[in-house]
Amino acid sequence: MKTDVILLRFGEIMLKGRNRARFENQMIQQIKRVLRPLPRAELLKESHGRMYVQLNGEDYEEAAVALGKVFGLSSFSPTVKAASELSALQNAVLQEMERQPAKPGTFKVSVRRVNKEFPYDTYEMHRLLGGHVLEHYPEIRVDVHDPEVELFVEIRNHESFVYSQKRPGPGGFPLGSNGKAMLMLSGGIDSPVAGWYAMKRGLRIEAVHFHSYPYTSERAKQKVVDLTRALADYAGSIHLHLVPFTEIQTRLKESCRDNLIITLMRRAMFRITEQIAHKRDALAIVTGESLGQVASQTLANMNVIGRAATLPVLRPLVMMDKQEIIPVAEQINTFNLSILPYEDCCTLFVPDSPSTNPSLKVVERQEQWMDWLPEAIREAVEKTELVLIKPDDKTDEDRLF
Incomplete structure (x- = not known):
């Protein structure tokens, strides 16, 4: 579709009262970040808070793909921008009709009159704009209940907008607006999806992956790097x-x-993740656990394991099953990576009959006997390697020590 203006709509951030300005600023930063590969595109703000992107010749589809990765954006529309004058709005609704991929048989006009000083009321504008369309398209008719095309018209102080399509965004809160958490990232299907949901709720995440060389290969580690890169596309x-x-x-x-x-x-993994979280000023741990999916994810096991951490443990997928999780993994481009057949340390040393109903007292007593464990956890934290992963960056230039 050829368009030069994209109208943006925000979701839950509109409900945030005195924090709204902070949330909007974070949205602006994220939108500018994803639009960086489109240097001519500009993010603009109308006087009453409506934001839109002026493409200035940049490709709409490329911009739409980028905007689809901005958390907090509920939807957006390719739009005809017009002056807030009757003749300009009449021309704009005709332009929007001309952009339809197929000629519709029915239509309706829906007017939102934000500028209350506009000389025509909403009812009059429905008549004036709808009648103008019928003059130029006498073969179509009005259907207010189930139209093939609905022309939305927003009349504002200086600029008005006409559009007929709404493309969904990811919704949620702006990235980082609710703080930082550590994502326990395995090589499986679930944990990357949990990370995506955490980001959608406004958390900036850092990923923690446990590897057991030589039992796990470099390819298994690379798989996790690639999964992190897929998530970094949103962050x-x-x-x-x-x-x-x-x-x-x-x-x-x-x-x-x-x-x-x-x-x-x-439990050892949770303790290590928590120590890293304290170093990185993170306030929660995110996992991909789904209730009852495997032996370690029974309610009894999640209770005993979760008590090893003092930070909140967030489980976005806890009530979801695989049939609900897989479509999200496909949508965020992690599924094909997750099913690569490389080892995961969580699958090593798995006993034939793992406990599904462990006793917290028995587990804590076992840990007391293992006097080597605290020092081993400390050493694992010290030897942890930190890598900054960026989208589409296949180099190791950002490796930190």
Whole structure:
């Protein structure tokens, strides 16, 4: 579609009262970031708060794909911008009709009159604009109940907007508006989706991945880097913490009951993630856990494992099943990466019959016997590698030490 103006609509940030200006500023930063590859595009703000993008010749579809990755944006529309005058609005509704991919049989006009000083009321504008369309398209008719095309007209102080399409955005809150959290990122389907939902609710995330070299390969680590890169497409960049976990896993295998290995391993992971969170000023831990999906995700296990952390543990997918999670993974381009057949440290050393109903007292007593565990956790945190992942950046230039 050929257009030069995209009208933007925000969702829940409009309800934020005194914090609205802060949320809007964060939205503006994110929109400018995603539009950076389109240097001629400008983000503009109308006097009563409506924002729009002036493309100035940039491609609409490319801009639309970019805007579809801005959290807090509920929808947007390719729009005809016109002066707030009757003749200009009549010309604008004709332009919008001409942009339809197929000639409609029915239409309606829906007017929103924000400028109350406009000389015609809403009822008159329906008649004046609808009649103007019928003069130029006598073969079509008005259908106010189920039209093939609905022409939306927003009449504002100096500029008005006419559009007929609404393209959904991701919604939610602007990225970072609700703080920072650590995402426990495995190589599976669920945790990247959990990270996407966390970002949608306004959290800036840093990812924590546990690897067990040589039991897990460099390809498995690269898979997680690529998953982080897919999420970074929505955030601009994401820090990835790569935690060496081999020693802890092997010593757990040697020193504890087989049926408790998964529970104890996950508790160690939570403690490591929490220590990294304190260093990075994060206030929560995000996981991809889904209730009852595997042995470690029974309610009893989630209770015992979650008590290892003092920070809030956020589980966006806890009430979702795989049939609900997979379409989101496909939408955010992580599914094909997640199903690559590379090992994950969470699948190593899995006993034949892991406990699904562990006792917190028994688990804590087992940990007390493992006097080596606190030092092993401290060393794992110290040896964690930090990498800054950016979208479409295949280099290691941003590796930090």
